[in-house]
Amino acid sequence: MKILVCIKQVPHQDARLDVNGAGTWIQEENIKFEINPYDQNALEAALQLKDKDAGSEVVVVSIGPERVTQSLRTALGMGADRAVHVKDAAADGSDSLGTAKILAAVAKAENPDLVFAGFMSDDGNLAATGPMLATLLGIPHTTTAVSFEKNGAIKVERELEGGALEVVELHTPCLITTQTGMNQVRYASLKGIMAAKKKPIDVKTVADLGLAGQVGAAAAKVKVEKLYTPPKGQGAEILSGSVDEVVGKLVGKIKELGLL
Amino acid sequence: MGSILVVAEIQKGKIREASYELVSFARKIGAATNREVKSLVMGQGTAGLAEELAKKGGGEVFSADDAALANYNLDAAFAAVKAAITAASADVILLSNTPTGWDLAPRVAAALDAGFAPDCFNVEVEGGELVFFRRFFNGKLDARLRPTALPLVATMQPGATAAFEGAADGKVTPLAVSIGACGTKFIEVKVAGAKGVDLTKADIIVSGGRSLGGPEKFQEVIKPLADALGGAMGASRPVVDAGWLPHEYQVGSSGQVVSPKLYVACGISGAIQHLVGMKASNFIIAINKDADAPIFEVANVGVVGDLFEVVPKLTAAVKAAKG
Numbered sequence: 001m002k003i004l005v006c007i008k009q010v011p012h013q014d015a016r017l018d019v020n021g022a023g024t025w026i027q028e029e030n031i032k033f034e035i036n037p038y039d040q041n042a043l044e045a046a047l048q049l050k051d052k053d054a055g056s057e058v059v060v061v062s063i064g065p066e067r068v069t070q071s072l073r074t075a076l077g078m079g080a081d082r083a084v085h086v087k088d089a090a091a092d093g094s095d096s097l098g099t100a101k102i103l104a105a106v107a108k109a110e111n112p113d114l115v116f117a118g119f120m121s122d123d124g125n126l127a128a129t130g131p132m133l134a135t136l137l138g139i140p141h142t143t144t145a146v147s148f149e150k151n152g153a154i155k156v157e158r159e160l161e162g163g164a165l166e167v168v169e170l171h172t173p174c175l176i177t178t179q180t181g182m183n184q185v186r187y188a189s190l191k192g193i194m195a196a197k198k199k200p201i202d203v204k205t206v207a208d209l210g211l212a213g214q215v216g217a218a219a220a221k222v223k224v225e226k227l228y229t230p231p232k233g234q235g236a237e238i239l240s241g242s243v244d245e246v247v248g249k250l251v252g253k254i255k256e257l258g259l260l
Numbered sequence: 261m262g263s264i265l266v267v268a269e270i271q272k273g274k275i276r277e278a279s280y281e282l283v284s285f286a287r288k289i290g291a292a293t294n295r296e297v298k299s300l301v302m303g304q305g306t307a308g309l310a311e312e313l314a315k316k317g318g319g320e321v322f323s324a325d326d327a328a329l330a331n332y333n334l335d336a337a338f339a340a341v342k343a344a345i346t347a348a349s350a351d352v353i354l355l356s357n358t359p360t361g362w363d364l365a366p367r368v369a370a371a372l373d374a375g376f377a378p379d380c381f382n383v384e385v386e387g388g389e390l391v392f393f394r395r396f397f398n399g400k401l402d403a404r405l406r407p408t409a410l411p412l413v414a415t416m417q418p419g420a421t422a423a424f425e426g427a428a429d430g431k432v433t434p435l436a437v438s439i440g441a442c443g444t445k446f447i448e449v450k451v452a453g454a455k456g457v458d459l460t461k462a463d464i465i466v467s468g469g470r471s472l473g474g475p476e477k478f479q480e481v482i483k484p485l486a487d488a489l490g491g492a493m494g495a496s497r498p499v500v501d502a503g504w505l506p507h508e509y510q511v512g513s514s515g516q517v518v519s520p521k522l523y524v525a526c527g528i529s530g531a532i533q534h535l536v537g538m539k540a541s542n543f544i545i546a547i548n549k550d551a552d553a554p555i556f557e558v559a560n561v562g563v564v565g566d567l568f569e570v571v572p573k574l575t576a577a578v579k580a581a582k583g
Contacts, residue, residue: 017400026401096376097369119362124396125532126378128366135370140334140443143363155447159514160359163452163507166332169445181501221375222412225404227396230554236546236562246563247573250545251581253561257543259464259489259522260581 001056001172003046004112005080006103006133007039009064009071010123023226026123035071038118040185041178045148046116047079048183057081061106063091063099069201076196077188084110088205093217100132105209107137114154115175119144127177134175141175142168146182262351262410264290266299267341268313268321269360275301275309278356278416280423283317285383285416286354287424292385295352298322300344300435302337304330307432314430322347322435328442331449335442337364342371343437350411352390357415369413377405377414382421398531399554419536457492457508459516464491467511467538468499469528471549471567475504481571482526488578494518496528512537526567530555547571 011017012032020027035043043060050056060075062068063086072083084106091102107115115137117130127143134141146165147157154172157165159179188196206212213219239246254260264286268279279299286297299318301310303325310323324340341364345353353368355361357379369376382393392405392414459465466486468478478493486493493509500510511518513536523541528534530546530553538544539558546559547567556562563570 011397017397019401026397096366096378097373100370122398125398126376127362128369128376128378131363131366132370132376135367141363141367142334142444144359157450158359158363160449161513162517163510163515165450166359167447167450169447170443174443180497181503184503221407221409222377222392223406223408224396225391225406227401227403229552230395230399230402230557233557236544236556236559238551238556238562238564243565243569243573246565247570247577250561250563250574251577253543253545254489254522254578255581257522260578 001049001053001114002110002112003049003056003058004107004110004115005039005043005046005058005060005075006115006117006129007043007060007062007071007075008036008118008121009033009062009068010036010121013037013122019227019229023228024224025227033067033071035074036118036121037180038120038122038178041180041182042116042118043075043078043080044183044185045176045178047186049114049150050079059084059110059112061086061103063102072201073196074188076199077193078186079192080199082199083201085201085203086206086209087203090206090212090216093220094215095220095222096126096128096132097221098215098219099129100136101211101215102206102209103129103133104136105211106204107133113172115139117175117177119177119179130175130177137173137175139173139175140170141177142170143177144179145176146179148176148182261293261295263296263298263348264352264354265344265348265350266297266318267344267353267355268299268301268318269356269358270301270303270306270309275313276356277423278358278418279313280316280425281418281421282354282356282416283424284421287317289352289383289385289390293388293390296320298348298350300324300341302329302340307434310432314432315428317424317427317430319430320348321430321432323432324435324437326437326439328439331446332360333442333446334363334367334444336439338367338371339439340435340437341368343435345372347433347435353411353413355413355415357417361415365413365415372411372413374411374413375407375409377407377412379417380405380414380420381417383414383416395532399535459492459494459509459511459518462492462518462520464489464522465494465511465518465520466491466524466526467494467496467528468526469496470498470502471527472499478505481568485524485571485575485578488575488582489522491520491522496534497531525555525559526571528555529553530558
């Protein structure tokens with residue numbers, strides 16, 4: 001079985017977020033990046049399938065600048081077989097649909113049986129790419145998988161609200177978006193990292209994929225016009241003083257509530 | 261000019277509150293852009309609910325009543341939405357950002373080759389054009405999104421505006437939907453079982469986040485304060501994802517939605533999905549190192565500091581106060 005995993009490199013969850021000069025995205029210089037947490041679960045799900053069936057091939061695909069190479073190497077170190085890196089400034093500023101079109105062009109060339117993608121990215125939180133990719137490929141999808149089982153048919157538990165789960169059955173070829181907590185993500189072993197150095201990363205441009213002029217900022221149907229720090233509402237009364245003084249004030253508040 | 265289509269959802273045999281919120285948004289932008297509001301109700305045996313929505317602001321309500329729509333099914337729902345878009349000549353399609361919305365809406369957008377504005381908390385009309393507002397980076401930054409073309413598909417955050425009330429100006433139009441073979445099959449919904457921990461009944465909840473650093477810290481730092489206050493212990497999603505505590509401790513939209521008399525958030529930055537689960541609490545104390553953490557926006561009282569210093573001292577002070 002051939003499995004394609006879509007991964008995005010996003011700012012590390014503890015990275016400092018400052019809006020850039022143009023006010024359209026964050027300042028990306030000097031911050032740490034990581035593989036989107038949701039995509040780590042997607043990759044782990046694919047690797048678990050490969051663990052059971054050594055004949056499977058896991059291909060990871062990512063879009064982004066040179067720094068993305070690091071995340072692809074990590075994915076290869078964890079056990080993916082090879083990577084496709086769409087590295088082209090012409091892809092910058094793509095909206096969800098543009099991103100899905102790029103991934104669809106890669107997926108059509110790869111022709112996978114199964115596609116995994118994270119439910120959303122930790123930066124945009126749009127949760128759009130996976131289902132859009134499935135739509136463009138004309139294959140079924142399901143979202144927010146917290147479990148995955150394949151015995152001929154695929155059975156997925158998808159997360160609903162308030163802890164409820166929906167059990168959905170589907171067949172390959174299909175796409176599944178993964179929720180965090182779906183599995184415990186493995187680390188790349190030293191041996192894996194060494195082996196990854198020899199694994200291929202196929203670098204592609206937008207033109208290579210036949211999408212010149214169809215993706216990127218100019219083709220975006222929805223633009224991020226402005227990114228800004230949320231206006232502060234009334235917010236919390238911030239208690240000041242030493243730790244002891246602050247604790248004293250907290251106890252006072254709890255007493256006022258009649259809970260002490 | 262196209263119409264605005266509200267894709268309503270049915271939950272527990274009723275039109276979902278969030279769908280009436282969509283009606284509010286739709287009527288607001290409809291009035292400002294001279295667009296008619298129309299709606300879709302899909303399900304089985306749901307014609308009565310379509311009538312109800314038509315009487316309560318849904319405008320012309322297309323009623324797709326079909327056995328294949330009894331439970332949520334991606335292809336069946338997609339077929340109904342597509343038929344409704346055509347019947348309504350809609351160029352703005354609104355869904356709620358719910359499990360149905362996030363499964364279905366991007367598929368609709370991609371199939372229409374349309375722009376997509378998901379999980380928005382507001383939409384405004386500026387100079388005749390739509391501008392959507394949403395959060396990025398788990399609530400740390402906000403953004404204005406501007407569609408550059410129509411049609412446009414958007415999903416709105418449940419609770420982002422008041423549900424529409426009143427108005428009886430609609431009608432119901434039955435909508436025939438041709439539903440072919442479906443790529444996904446609904447098997448069942450597993451409702452969260454009655455577990456040992458029912459946080460919804462607790463008067464006081466002390467919750468911890470990822471910055472606790474490990475499961476033992478919950479026992480050493482969070483639980484003693486919860487015990488001293490006579491309350492329950494809770495957690496944010498990353499804690500449960502990491503396996504530090506079972507899912508039943510999770511407060512948030514995908515865990516338990518709580519409204520205790522007192523909620524103490526320790527080392528929780530306040531991702532949207534957590535805030536949704538606890539912002540209705542009567543009184544919220546937040547303790548966090550990061551003064552910019554979104555949790556301070558919903559808290560009544562905040563302490564900018566190290567929870568490992570503050571919480572143990574608070575526990576001791578609570579014990580002392582109780583004598």
